[in-house]
Amino acid sequence: MKRIILLLAGLGLILNTKAQFPIGGLAPAKSKITGRITALILDSATKQPIDYASISLTKAKKSVNGGVSDGKGKVTLQNVIPDEYNFVVGFLGYKTKTLTVKTTPEKPDQNLGTIYLTSSTGSLKEVEISGQRALIENKVDKLVYNAEADITNAGGDASDVMRKVPMLSVDINGNVQLRGSSVRVLINGKPSGTMANSVADALKMIPAEQIKSVEVITSPSAKYDAEGSGGIINIITKKNTAEGTSGSVNASAGTRSNNGAFNLNVKTGRLAVTTSLGINHAYPQNSSVVTLNNSVVNGASNTISQNGFSKWSRLGYNGSAGLDYDLNGYNNFSTNVKVNNFSNGGPGSSDVYVNGVFSQNIRDMDMSFNNLDWSADYRKTSKREGEEFSASAQLSTGRNGSDFSNKFLSPGIADVIVLGSNTGKNNEYTVQSDYTYPFNKTTTLETGVKGIFREISSDYDVSAQDFDYNQNVASAYGVLGFKLTKKITAKAGVRAEYTKIDGLAGNALNFDNDYFNLFPSLILSQTLKGMTTVKLSYNRRIQRPSLFYLNPFRNESDVFNPMEGNPKLSPELTDNIELGYSTYIKGSVINASVFYRNTGDVIESAIQPFVDDQGVGKNLTTYINVGTSQSYGFNVFGSYNPKPKWTLMANFGLNTYEVNNAESDLNTGTFLNYTAFARSAYSISGGWSTELWGVINSPKRTFQGKTDMMYFYGGAVKKEILKKKATIGLNVLNPFSRDLNIKTTNKTATSMQSTNIHYPLRSFGVNFSYNFGKLKFTQKKSIKNDDLKKDESQQQGGGMGGLQGN
Known part of the structure; x- marks a missing residue:
């Protein structure tokens, strides 16, 4: 706590001493x-x-x-x-x-x-x-996909855009990975409570037309929060600073889901006001769900099979309002508030056989989430070009609800009813200050301090099981960017983070933990002949578990396969080394990289067999630190224009998976994971454009099992109308196969758990987009909280809820 107090004192010192800037050195700003x-x-x-x-x-x-x-x-x-x-x-x-x-x-x-x-x-x-205008830009510390230059994005959502970004893999649920590893997704450089709860739902609420670009930061410098073992994805949205009024209307309707969005921007003089509203609704549809548990209980074989369906739907809306005011040519103030609300779930039924004895389970599940984010930012520049000071504050408050019921009907036996309810609360307060000082045209210093204060609670239907968790993170960084030679650019820095944790699980389990880490980073980039660059980088990253991983609430929506978190989890620590190469050859883009990643205290889900009071063998799913992982891999992206209006894109990534733990004598062996993406887009005269694409994701491994391969494909045709102010289009997903089948199998020494899901994927839809007014886009600096590992099912839209909501 002393370190946090000292950090905040340092923040106050910066606020007092950096408000006025020296004017010597560089020439005045243009x-x-x-x-x-x-x-x-x-x-x-x-x-x-x-x-x-x-x-x-x-x-x-x-x-x-x-x-x-x-x-x-x-x-x-x-x-x-x-x-x-x-x-x-x-x-x-x-x-x-x-x-x-x-x-x-x-x-x-x-x-x-x-x-x-x-x-x-x-x-x-x-x-x-x-x-063809270039879609890809390579910078010293990131790769940028210019989504606004891709005319085929109209009518889609952020998930569709992310599938086209080099090095990313996006499954049908919206689960995003960067070269086989988890990644932190930001919006305009800052976190979102909605994104923290469900990446898939948050991406579906962002129309593709609102996205200016997507930044892929595989080697984040020490300036960024150290969270995200795979790196950071930053979605930059379009913003208007032009005089007058402008905005857009987007809507799509289909056989599986519908969404709409409205944006309005008004600017007069030095004042700009923005507002937006979005809604998403996924139709309830039946998904076939088959689960099988085999275990050995007291020396005897125990088998539980369930064959049934779930009928899930999703409804969500979001809104925002922002104000931006230039006090004068060097001082700017902005504030923004966002509200989000999602709910998904629905009824289901299964035929259950416990060692051959039949019963029927009628169940219902409802999950909800609402969040409010408020931020305020102050930015000061000076006559020295490139010098900037900023101070930011952010409040994020969210509520998660989870309610389930199970009713077992067995011949000759009284009905058995199992109920459960949990409400999770997350309040987060952040203060941050950053300062950039250019010593000359080739050397720049970036430095700053930050404090994050989290208060998390989980209220159960049984009060004795309540969970309270406090996490405070204090950090400071320094990054120096400079030229080694005329063609070699370097960025070197270090970030220090101190984490203090304390909490109470139930009335008996108290826990207290604190740790201090240093996160160095180094990036070297050299320009070769033409437009060819080579980049070598190193950084260290951390992933702290979020509430889903920590919450000890036992979710028994499937009584034979309950789930709960683990409040004793340690964070993951990862070292990354990457060598990248990019070039432009006769209008073609080639980007390739090889990397090595070493992660300690890897967090993965695990099944743990146990016997209930009736002697029935079950599998509890929880989260544990399984060991150390070493991964090698490469990624190749290419873009080629056979004709000026025809673009071909392809991306292929491969990485190894291996986990070792000497204490538990765990060695998974080495497996290969891969992802492949291909796309063809063609623009026809008269404002017509077409697109075909396909994605293949290899089987995904864990230390206990795997999830089978998935593939999906789609196409679209769009037409510009109303003097190119609007577009209307048709799209299709998996037209030749009705269902997507995903099978997951996990095994221990005494048990096996298998889940086989078939859900309707094939869909057809129509979309419409209309822009009005004059647009001019800018971007502001703001808080970037990117230090929590998110649950995979959260990224996938809440398990089956995400599956049904596409």
Whole structure:
């Protein structure tokens, strides 16, 4: 606790001493005024417009902006800082044309008029210009997928977008992994209570049209919270700072689910106000569920089989309101509030055979979640370009509800009823301050402090089993970015985190734990010939278990396979080493990486056989620290344009799985996990576009068993309407197979548990999207809480609830 007090004292010191910035050193920052450059691209011979001509705005041989011409040959480059540039225009089969353009603060907008391209005289095969705008960017510490440049995203949701991002694998439930490991998902650099509870549900509530880009941070620097063994995914949404009013309306309806979203942005002078509302509803559908338990009880074989169905549905809504105000040219204040509510569940029935004795179980399950996130951010810049100070505070409060009932009907026996109820409460308070100081044009220091204070409680229907848990995390970091040579960029840093935990489970189990960790990070990036880069990185990460893993509440919605958390879990600690390579060859993108990952105290689910009061053998599912894991792997992503309007994408990732524990004499051996994704998108004249895609996920291993392979595929066709302000489309998922079958098997020395699920996957839908007003997008810094490991079933939308809600 003393360290936390000292940290907060340091935060106060920074707030007092950094409010005023020195002005010496670098030249004053450039004007904040930005403008636009417009032009019309025509064929010199036919005088017809050239659509999808590639435009690049460069300075000192470095691209700073770009775009493509529309169907009428028009192009507009927004947010151009006043300066002198080269305006480069090219297209397949035409000679490249370069013009010099200069904008000033007094005249930030430039109309270049009509630019004529002439046919190239050489072979078309020698032309290296691609008319397709690049979807992938490689930066020193992350890979960026520019979703707004992908015209086929209209009508989908964030899950659809994530499936197209290099190195990510997304199963049909929305469970996201980065190269076979868990990953932390942020929205605009900050956590969300909804995302913390259910990644799948949160992604389904974000229309694809709202996403500007997705950042894949495989090697987070010490600036980020140390949570997430696989890395961090940051979804950047579109935001409006233009004068006037703008917004969007999105809606989709299908045979399995429906969703809608409305966004409104208003800006006048230095004040901007944003608001949004979204809703999602999944139809109730029957899923076949077959489970089998075999165990040895007192030397005798014990068999329990269940054959039945679950009829789950999902309903959710979210809303937000935000305010952004520029006090002057150097001071900005913003605040935002979000509310989210989800519920899923439904009835079910099973035929049950316990050692050959028949009974029927009529059950019902209901899970709910509601959350409120409120944040306030202050940002101060100075005349020194790149210098920035920020202070942020965030409150997140959430409630989880879980209620179930089981009614057993057996001939000649009185009905047996099993009931259960649990309410989980999570209050989280965060304060954070960050400071960036550029010593010169090539060397920058980033530093900051942060405090997170969590109060978690779980109230049972039996009060003696209540669970109270407090977790406080204090951290500080320093990162130095600099140039080793003209072509080699480096980022080196270290983060210190102190964690204090105490809690009470029931009336007897008290626990107290605290630990201090250092998390170093190093990234080296070298630019080779052309647009080729090589990156080498190292970092250390941690994953603390969240409430789902810790909560000792026993969920007996399946009385023969109950589940409960483990409050004694230790956090995972992971060391990552990665070597990455990326290049652009004649309009094609290739990104490849190899990595090594070592994780201690790996957290996995485990079945533990036990005998109840009636002598029936059952399997309890809980979570334990199973041992140490070493994993090697690689990932290859490629994008190719056979034609300017045709994009082919493919991604393949492979990694090893192996867990060892000398104390328990555990050695799983080495297994291979892989994921593959392929996509073809084609744009047709007249505003039409088509897309086909497919995903394969290999069997997933755990130390006790595996989940079988899954594959799914889909397609879409879309049309621009209403003067390109709107799109309407049709989509289909798994049209040739009605059900998706997922089988999971776990084994111990004396028991076996098998679950076989068939649920309807095939779906058809229609979507509509409409944008109004003038859009201009910016991004603000804010709190980033990314330090809790999330349960897999949470990521999958709450187990069967997620399965049924797609």
